[in-house]
Amino acid sequence: ETPPPEPATVVSVIEAMGPQTPMTPAFERWIERFRQAEGREEVYRAVLDEMLAVRPEDVSEPDDAARLIYLAEHAARLSNRAAEAWRWAEPFARRFPQHGTTLNVLADLGNTARHEAGDQADQVVAIDRLESLFRASLDLDCEHARNFGRAGFFYLDLGKRGDAERCLARGFRLDRTDSPMALALADLYGESERPRDALAVLDMCLREGCEDPRVASQAGLTAVQLARYDAALAYFDRFEQLDPGQTWTNYYRALALLETDRAPEALAALEIEAQRFGRPGLHLEVLRAWAHSKLGDLESFRRHLAQALAMRLVEADYLTDAGVARLFEKLYLAAKCLPDDAPEHETLRRLMLASGMAPDALFDDQRHRHEAVEALNFYVYRVRQPLDAAWKDSLGCRPGQEAWTEYVAHWGVLARDSGEAERAVLAWQAHCYPLAAEVVDFTLQYEDCHDSPGVVWQGLREGAAGREDSAA
Helix, strand or coil: CCCCCCHHHHHHHHHCCCCCCCCHHHHHHHHHHHHHHCCCHHHHHHHHHHHHCCCHHHCCCHHHHHHHHHHHHHHHHHHCCHHHHHHHHCHHHHHCCCCHHHHHHHHHHHHHHHHHHHHHHHHHCCHHHHHHHHHHHHHHCCCCHHHHHHHHHHHHHHCCHHHHHHHHHHHHHHCCCCHHHHHHHHHHHHHCCCHHHHHHHHHHHHHCCCCCHHHHHHHHHHHHHCCCHHHHHHHHHHHHHHCCCCCCHHHHHHHHHHHCCCHHHHHHHHHHHHHHHCCCCHHHHHHHHHHHHHHCCHHHHHHHHHHHHCCCHHHCCCCCHHHHHHHHHHHHHHHHHCCCCCCHHHHHHHHHHHHCCCCHHHHHHHHCCCCCEEEEEEEEEEEEEECCCCHHHCCCCCCCCCCEEEEEEEEEEEECCHHHHHHHHHHHHCCCCCCCCEEEEEEEEEEEEEECCEEEEEEEEEEEECHHHHHC
16 A cells, blocks of 8 residues: 655645635645644544535535545545545546546545455445546546556556556656655566666656655665666765765665775775664674775784674674675675685685575585586475574574574585485585485476586575464
């Protein structure tokens, strides 16, 4: 469901709707009460009561009808009365059947009423009715950005990604400063593996004057994903201007600075991030170690590496699995500054394997010790790893995994046949936990490969808890 707009947003939209109309004095009174409501439901209920007392025949201007329904939808969301507001508002479609915005905000109210009704949604209003209203509204006015935006969010609710993208793209072309549309459109592009399109939308929104910090933040994250680090720095600098003092801003700035070989600046950014974060963090120590590796300061690298390795993964609830995996990849490569026989290599290797997030580079380094051969097959194996009471205190346990009694791990491996592949997979899995694992199944994905044999990657895990833990 589309989240309700903030009261300030509602006020700005109403105020921007146009010139004086017969109902302008009433809107001004209601807007002032919204400003002073401070989240109190009784205020929204009282305002909604006054709006629901307005009958279609009392409204002479279609713009007033649209504003009235738009404002009523907001009050109804906040007072859990959307179904009641829908029944009141539906006759306005007959009063102003050729006014696109009236039909559009009416459909949006109907969508809110359906969400409020839950399993009884179809008894309030049918989806077909709302789709018909949205389509009519866009046909009647093809130049109204917010109408396309509301239709786009409606189709997102329905899971109709193609229709949602079409509406949001059209709405964004009409108003390139609309941050909710830009963010939703960027999400759609990201989900369909078009991060460059996503970044183009976010960048355009910022260049057109948008001051929503979420757009700057998402642009920065997307730029990091695309390895456009100089651009990422510009976006995170903009985010800092729009929403200063937030955690993670300088973490991502430090990451981008390290990727562009600016280690001293990265260390300065990490000091700011550490002050904001307020406690030791695995992500901070890894990036500090990486910075000192780039500077050739082995003593400082070893110190921060030791601090990172001393942190329990189960306590790093501020990082996603993907975030930990990315940090391990950077740390593994940074550790190449140490001599080959340094004991830290084995300690780091054990931690990464135990966590199930070892980087591909670890396996590449092992495989490429052997010459490439012909006629290899690529297999994906699923391996069941039983766990015992020691798991929750082990190296590899992550937040939310403490109750696991087993997990299934995925492995990609190049081998001459399935027997060789199974032996390689189980040998690596043995480094992950001391109990013996077993193969669940495997699939043959490619044949006749020319490469070095061995495990290619370690995939993330699917866990299972015991019966009592699962029931809880």
